Amino acid sequence: MSILSIATSGLSAASLRANVAASNIANVRTTGPLPASDGSSTSTSAGSSNTNSIDPAAYVPLRVDQLDQSSGSTQGGTSATVSTVSPSYTAQYDPSASFANQDGMVATPNVDLADQFVQLATAKYSYIANAKVIQAYSETEKTLLDITT
Numbered sequence: 001m002s003i004l005s006i007a008t009s010g011l012s013a014a015s016l017r018a019n020v021a022a023s024n025i026a027n028v029r030t031t032g033p034l035p036a037s038d039g040s041s042t043s044t045s046a047g048s049s050n051t052n053s054i055d056p057a058a059y060v061p062l063r064v065d066q067l068d069q070s071s072g073s074t075q076g077g078t079s080a081t082v083s084t085v086s087p088s089y090t091a092q093y094d095p096s097a098s099f100a101n102q103d104g105m106v107a108t109p110n111v112d113l114a115d116q117f118v119q120l121a122t123a124k125y126s127y128i129a130n131a132k133v134i135q136a137y138s139e140t141e142k143t144l145l146d147i148t149t
Contacts, residue, residue, distance in 0.1 A: 009077035010130035018123035031106045032058030033099040055099035058107035061085040
């Protein structure tokens with residue numbers, strides 16, 4: 001695998017990490033009804049008379065799993081995949097929500113804001129490092145071409 005493809009795989013992974021962290025941060029307050037044990041919604045608010053309303057689902061937070069590609073036929077680089085955080089929600093007391101259950105509980109995304117800001121910083125510095133590798137490679141290649149002409 002070439003230096004450029006290794007660095008661009010790092011750029012790609014850093015970009016994905018930043019996008020996922022930004023999505024998690026933006027949706028940290030997107031609550032929904034607590035799911036029942038069978039997977040259905042438990043929105044049975046005492047004051048709710050409209051049983052046909054569609055309640056919004058709580059945001060399902062994501063995470064990036066990054067693996068090196070140092071084994072197998074492709075040597076070097078990294079691959080990143082997105083998966084959901086488990087458990088995806090925690091119960092929070094919010095009796096004012098129209099979809100709160102009889103105890104006033106709603107599902108809130110299981111997002112750790114401190115960790116998301118660490119993920120953003122990690123993505124930033126990874127992106128910078130991989131961009132510097134590409135820049136150094138380009139400058140070295142240019143210098144080599146100047147020497148041979």
